[in-house]
Every structure is written in C-alpha cells, then in structure tokens.
Amino acid sequence: GENVEQHPSTLSVQEGDSAVIKCTYSDSASNYFPWYKQELGKRPQLIIDIRSNVGEKKDQRIAVTLNKTAKHFSLHITETQPEDSAVYFCAADNAGNMLTFGGGTRLMVKP
Amino acid sequence: NAGVTQTPKFRILKIGQSMTLQCTQDMNHNYMYWYRQDPGMGLKLIYYSVGAGITDKGEVPNGYNVSRSTTEDFPLRLELAAPSQTSVYFCASNKQGIGNSPLHFGNGTRLTVT
Numbered sequence: 001g002e003n004v005e006q007h008p009s010t011l012s013v014q015e016g017d018s019a020v021i022k023c024t025y026s027d028s029a030s031n032y033f034p035w036y037k038q039e040l041g042k043r044p045q046l047i048i049d050i051r052s053n054v055g056e057k058k059d060q061r062i063a064v065t066l067n068k069t070a071k072h073f074s075l076h077i078t079e080t081q082p083e084d085s086a087v088y089f090c091a092a093d094n095a096g097n098m099l100t101f102g103g104g105t106r107l108m109v110k111p
Numbered sequence: 112n113a114g115v116t117q118t119p120k121f122r123i124l125k126i127g128q129s130m131t132l133q134c135t136q137d138m139n140h141n142y143m144y145w146y147r148q149d150p151g152m153g154l155k156l157i158y159y160s161v162g163a164g165i166t167d168k169g170e171v172p173n174g175y176n177v178s179r180s181t182t183e184d185f186p187l188r189l190e191l192a193a194p195s196q197t198s199v200y201f202c203a204s205n206k207q208g209i210g211n212s213p214l215h216f217g218n219g220t221r222l223t224v225t
Binding site: 001004006031032034042043044045046049051089091093097098099100101102103104 | 142144151152153154155156159161167169170201208209210213214216217218219
C-alpha cells in the first residue's frame with residue numbers, strides 16, 4: 001500500500017519568513033495530493049491540492065510543487081503570519097477511495 | 112447546510128464496553144469515510160462507503176463495524192472497546208470520491224477507553 005513520509009515534524013519560523021514542508025510517497029500510481037491544515041482541537045481543512053498532470057499550483061501565499069519522477073511534493077507558505085500556526089498534513093491517494101496521510105508538521109510562526 | 116455532524120463530541124468508555132459514533136451529512140454526498148487520529152499522528156482510514164448499502168475496509172478496520180442504510184448516515188460501531196482505540200475519530204464525506212471532490216470533515220469525537 002501507499003506510504004507517505006512528511007518532514008520536518010516541527011518547524012519554527014519568524015513572521016514574514018517562508019516555510020517549506022516536504023512529503024514523499026511510495027505508490028507511483030498516486031495521482032492526487034492534497035494538503036490539510038488542522039488548528040488545535042479543530043477538524044482538518046483542505047488548503048490546496050495538486051494532481052499528477054500539474055507540476056505546481058499557487059493560491060495567494062500558498063504553493064504546492066510535485067515531482068512525480070522523484071515521488072515527492074512540497075508545500076510552500078510565503079510571508080508567514082501567526083495565524084498560519086497549525087499542524088499541516090500532506091496526503092496521497094491510493095487504490096480505491098483512500099487517502100494516506102503523512103505524520104504531520106507542527107508549524108509555529110513567531111511574531 | 113450543517114455539513115458533516117458527529118455525535119457525541121466526547122466519550123469515556125470502560126474496557127469491553129461498546130458504543131456507536133454517529134455521523135450524518137446533509138450535502139447529499141455519496142462517499143463517506145471514518146478516520147482515526149492518534150495523538151501527534153496523521154489520520155488513518157477505518158472504513159468508507161461509496162453509497163447506501165456499500166461499505167469497504169480501510170487501513171485499520173479491526174475492532175470496528177459500519178453500516179450505510181441511508182445516504183445521510185454512516186455510524187461507526189465499536190464492540191469490546193480497548194485502550195488502543197483511544198483516539199479522535201473524524202467522519203468525512205465528499206460528492207464524487209477521493210481526488211474528484213474535496214473532503215468535508217466533521218468536528219470529531221474524542222474517545223477515551225480506560
């Protein structure tokens with residue numbers, strides 16, 4: 001089955017700096033790669049996703065890149081703000097209607 | 112729309128007890144899912160359903176059962192609760208399956224088994 005590794009597990013940045021979170025996956029058949037943000041005690045919320053026919057996607061301060069050959073994808077957050085502080089999860093689809101999630105990255109943005 | 116509604120929000124069970132976690136959605140979504148999230152970890156799929164009357168196992172189905180008698184409801188049953196089932200349980204739904212439409216999550220049920 002699919003295996004998704006996520007790094008780093010914690011990330012601390014100064015407000016205004018950029019943050020990068022990286023994920024690797026094992027199943028070359030995966031085609032869909034979403035990113036979720038989860039604030040403390042809240043539900044996960046989709047922030048951006050990318051499909052295998054696209055190498056990069058941007059939405060304001062958030063971007064995701066995908067390298068299918070290397071089987072890795074990354075989340076980039078620019079001009080970080082304190083409200084970006086949360087746990088971020090990457091995921092990849094696999095056989096059937098399944099999403100395999102990474103272990104999460106706790107992002108702390110210091111004002 | 113209320114979206115995905117889960118009840119209860121919190122529950123403490125003794126070892127060996129059973130309970131049903133309720134999940135209902137009012138978005139007419141065909142696909143529904145149950146995930147568990149252990150402390151500091153990502154979500155793992157327990158069971159999912161592609162429509163009323165159809166259910167399938169996910170990554171971690173042991174110790175759980177589900178049913179899908181209506182489009183709206185997807186209850187998760189725990190029989191003989193064990194401490195290893197202490198977790199936060201999230202129900203989710205989407206219209207057209209993974210990759211074709213976004214997942215909508217409920218607010219979660221925090222379960223402790225002691």
